[in-house]
Amino acid sequence: MACELGWRSTDERVTLGFMDPRLRVMVAEGALERSSYYDLLRVAPGGDPSSLQRAFHEFALAFHPDRHAHEDTTIQTAAKKVFERGVEAYTVLRNPTAAQLYDKRLQEGMLRLPIEDMSRIQRPAPVEPPPLRKPSHPPPTIENAFVSAMTTPDGRTIAKRVEKLIHDQRYREAYLQLGLLETVEPNNPAVRKRADRVGAYLKRMSRQ
Numbered sequence: 156m157a158c159e160l161g162w163r164s165t166d167e168r169v170t171l172g173f174m175d176p177r178l179r180v181m182v183a184e185g186a187l188e189r190s191s192y193y194d195l196l197r198v199a200p201g202g203d204p205s206s207l208q209r210a211f212h213e214f215a216l217a218f219h220p221d222r223h224a225h226e227d228t229t230i231q232t233a234a235k236k237v238f239e240r241g242v243e244a245y246t247v248l249r250n251p252t253a254a255q256l257y258d259k260r261l262q263e264g265m266l267r268l269p270i271e272d273m274s275r276i277q278r279p280a281p282v283e284p285p286p287l288r289k290p291s292h293p294p295p296t297i298e299n300a301f302v303s304a305m306t307t308p309d310g311r312t313i314a315k316r317v318e319k320l321i322h323d324q325r326y327r328e329a330y331l332q333l334g335l336l337e338t339v340e341p342n343n344p345a346v347r348k349r350a351d352r353v354g355a356y357l358k359r360m361s362r363q
Contacts, residue, residue: 157358169278174360177230179217184233191266192244192257199293204249211338235272238308239331246334247273270327271361286326293331295353304345305336317349326360329353 174182186194193200198210216222218241222236247268254363266328286343297318305311313336320329335349 170240176217176223177226180230180237181222183237187237187240189259189266190240191249192268195241196248197245200271207245207248208338211241214241214245226297239328242331242335243267246336247329249338270330270357277314294324294326297322298349301345301349304343305340306343307339309338310340310343310346321353326353326357330357 181321183195194213196207196210198207201211215238218234218238220231220235220238223230227232246258251267253273256272260272301317302311302314305314313332316355317329317332317336320326320332329349330353333346333353336346337350
């Protein structure tokens with residue numbers, strides 16, 4: 156399921172590297188719905204973690220919305236869309252269990268891993284007695300202390316973005332940004348707790 160942005164030769168990687176940044180964003184956005192996670196990050200299935208991390212670093216340098224903040228709205232919107240899908244791809248592929256399930260879904264024709272699969276893999280559903288009545292499931296709310304719990308400047312920047320997305324009720328995007336935040340703050344329990352909470356809410360909503 157490769158596309159023109161898929162994992163290809165070193166020569167093609169170099170060509171893309173010299174492409175005008177704005178054109179590269181628009182080409183990537185145009186191919187997004189035909190791209191697998193491997194295509195998007197330009198990695199081979201079964202690659203080692205260090206190669207995946209380097210590929211994502213290169214991807215982030217090219218498509219991070221902050222890099223295109225001075226461009227027109229069309230470029231900004233396209234960069235944001237591509238970057239969020241790249242975060243989703245990296246979140247899945249760096250998790251061996253999630254990557255294995257994704258490969259299965261890919262064979263079934265799915266280019267993206269369903270959110271319910273991601274939630275189930277990252278945190279098993281707790282075994283609870285059936286409720287006496289149907290409980291309400293309020294959405295996640297803003298946690299001002301979450302930003303201050305970050306230990307790095309990049310972590311605080313992404314955490315602020317997460318809280319803004321939650322404020323705007325864009326919970327799926329917030330969940331994907333939390334996946335990126337885990338790569339910046341890998342040992343921060345506050346990130347894992349926040350991701351679990353948002354992921355659990357998304358999972359509940361998908362069942363209703």
